[in-house]
Amino acid sequence: MTIQSVVGDGDAAERMRSLASVRRAREREKEKRKGGSTDAPNRPREVVIPDIITVQELSNRMAVRGVDIIKFLMKQGLMMKINDVIDSDTAELVAEEFGMAVKRVSESDIEFGFLGDADDAEAADVRAPVVAIMGHVDHGKTSLLDALRTTDVAGGEAGGITQHIGAYQVRLDDGQKVTFLDTPGHAAFSAMRARGANVTDIVVLVVAADDGVMPQTIEAIQHAKAAGAPLIVAVNKMDKPGATSQKVVNELLQHEVIAENLGGETQIIEVSAKERMNLDGLLEAILVQAEVMDLRANADRSAEGVVIEAKLDKGRGPVGTVLVKRGTLKRGDIVVAGGSWGKVRALLNERNEQLTEAGPSVPVEILGLDEAPSPGDVFAVVESEARARELTEYRQRVKREKAQVSGGSVSLVDMMSRLQSKKVSELPVVIKADVQGSAEAIVSSLDKMSTDEVRARTVYSGAGGITESDVNLAKSAGAPILGFNVRASKQARDLAEREGVEIRYYSIIYDLLDDIKGVLSGMLAPLQRETFLGNAAVLQVFDISKIGKIAGCRVSEGVVRKGARVRIIRDDVVVLELGVLNTLKRFKDEVNEVTAGQECGMQFQGFQDIKEGDYIECFTVEEIKRTLD
Structure with missing residues (x-):
């Protein structure tokens, strides 16, 4: 009982x-006492399921024993432990089996709402056109822009070439404004030009009348077509004697750029930046094209735009040059740009004037970011610091995971076998530039130099001055530091001298690429060119004490020469490759060479296995230095 x-x-x-x-x-x-319903347990529990989840976490969210979930998975043919990870589809199947309501979420959902919806066309106001100036090296792009801005930027450029994107806004007499993006023309800056075309409304293609269409001119045309931007051709240097635009018009026809007078849609404007000729005509063509496009943007909303350029300033910290696409960017706004964020401490225009706000189509420098963003990143204003941190942490984590996946896609065994088979010689380098775009262009150009035998490996690249950490990194990697328009701090210079790290400064990208190309060429193994001298047959072998075996030979063809390379062949099999003819005698006298039809005695360096009937080939080897194309 x-x-x-x-x-x-x-x-x-x-x-x-x-x-x-x-x-x-x-x-x-x-x-019941609180007035709640006792029917709540009858309603299905809602379970939030992310992209991946462990069995333990799913058990906790479902309030179901982990062993029961494992039993169900075993029935489905999945052998799982409590800490194993399952995908969202499997987790949803388990939850539905236990009568739960499923709510699927993804980690990437955090990006929703970062960029706003499209503006209502009626609410948007007319904005200034954004114009990208493109063209070949030394065709006068920056000089033309200087003439429009009545300033002299080209005079301050190293080597007379533009090496990063400049953003300027030109204010006309009638109150209208035009935003210009000056893009580099050198081949190394292809990615920067593409970025310029992607953020612009109109592309002005500058072609020198005396030079015509060149490789970067063709590339600019392709970028403009890919971005879907209308093209206006400015034929520059028309002040030169005998200059005519007809040559340029004819060459453009080969690339499907047809002038208006030939029935096409492309405006051809003849200008001279040096003599300030017909600049009004160019501006009028731009404004007419903008009016046809009816460019509008809503200024009464939070700002969104694109990062044009970024750099690390010693006194001001990370500085980003951004172009506002819509909305109004104000001082004090919290901005997220790629994997960086910050509160806008200052807004500066191209004249270094402080602004309180920047509207659509206005390029400005912003201060206050925690790190320099990547050029081409989309930026937008967010509501709080918590939201900004959430977004940037997610993006940085995704970037790290991608780097790990790309870096770990090849096993160490595969990597070693590949290196041994190809015998790739590497030149490690550390690159520091004034802006991110220049560093990106240098890295891209060095990658293009790589061959199956030699390559330049970028250990690190970034914007800003050369610091002690850069020197330590270069020392550990055994790499020189290439400074492009930057200088090392005193502490970094002293450390580099103590550690024996070489720092090279450059202001023109041509010089940097030529130097690295020369180093890589020196790392190439020289070509071995054989020059045939003659053949000889071994008639008899003499064994002399203290000397070794001497081959008595008759020269059958050409000439044999003392010190030349020899190849000994026996029964059509090579028994000695690249041997050296150490001693050559004619009777009792040592001679330097013996011609065809004569007999002689030969001794070979380090080789005694000589036999009658052997065949001797005599030749010289010439080493030829190789260079990269």
């Missing part, structure tokens, strides 16, 4: 209620 049978209803077979059952009954009683 048990106590339950004495105090209970007499049913001894009834099992004692579990402690969990008692707790659930008490919870229901509390809910």
Whole structure:
């Protein structure tokens, strides 16, 4: 007899209620007293399932024992442990099996709402056109822009070439404004030109009348077509004697750029930046094209735009040059640009004037970011610092995971076998540039120099001055530091001298690429060119004490020469490759060479296995230095 049978209803077979059952009954009683519904357990529990989840976490969210989930997975043919990871589809199948309501979420959902919806056309106002100036090296792009801005930027450029994107806004006499993006023309800056075309409304293609269409001119045309931007051709240097635009018009026809007077849609404007000729005509063509395009943007909203350029300034910290596409960027706004964020401390225009706000189509420098963003990143204003941190942490994590995946796609065994088979010689380098775009262009150009035998490996590249950490990194990697328009701090210079790290400064990208090309060419193994001298047959072998075996030979063809390379062939099999003819005698006299038809004695350096009937080929080997194309 048990106590339950004495105090209970007499049913001894009834099992004692579990402690969990008692707790659930008490919870229901509390809910009833609070006015809650006791039917809540009958409604399916909602389970939030991310992209990947462990069995343990799914068990906790479903309030189901982990062992029950594992049993179900085993029935489905999946052998799982409590800490194993399952995908969202499997997790959803498990949750539905246990009668749960599933809500699928993805980690990338955090990006939703970062960029706003498209503006209503009626609410948008007319904005200034964004014009990219493109063309070949030394065709006068920056000089033309200087003439429009009545300033002299080209004079301050190293070597007379533009090496990063400049963004300027020109204010006309009638109050209208035009935003210009000056893009580099050198081949190394292809990615920067593409970026310029992708953020612009109109492309002005500058072609020198005396030079015509050149490789970067063709590339600019392709970028403009890919971006879907209309093209206006400015034929520059028309002040030169005998200059005519007809040559340029004819050459452009080969690339499907047809002038208006030939029935096409492309405006051809003849200008001279040096003589300030017909600049009004160029501006008028730009404004007419902009009016046809009806460019509009809503200024009464949070700002969104694109990072044009970024750099690390020693006094001001990370500085980003951005182009506002829509909305108004104000001082104090919290901005997210790629993997960086910050509160805007200052807005500066191209004249270094402080602004309180920047509207659509206005290029400005912003201060206050935690790190320099990557050129081409989209930026937008967010509502709070918490939201900004959430976004940047997610993006940085995704970037790290991608780097790990790309870096770990090849096993160490594969990598070693590939290196041994190809015998790739590497030149490690550390690159520091004034802006991110220049560093990107240098890295891209060095990658293009790589061959199956030699390559330049970029250990690190970034914007800003050369610091002590850069020197330490270069020392550990055995790499020189290439400074492009930057200088090393005094502490970094002293450390580099102590550690023996070479720092090279450059201001023109041609010089940097030529130097690295020369180093890589020196790392190439020289070509071995054989020059045939003559053949000889071994008639008899003499074994002389203290000297070794001497081959008595007759020269059958050409000439044999002392010190030349020899190849000994026996029964059509090479028994000695690249041997050296150490001693050559004619009777008792040592001679330098023996001609065809004469007999002689030969001794070979380090080789005694000579036999009658052997055939000797005599030749010289010439080493030819190789260079990269």
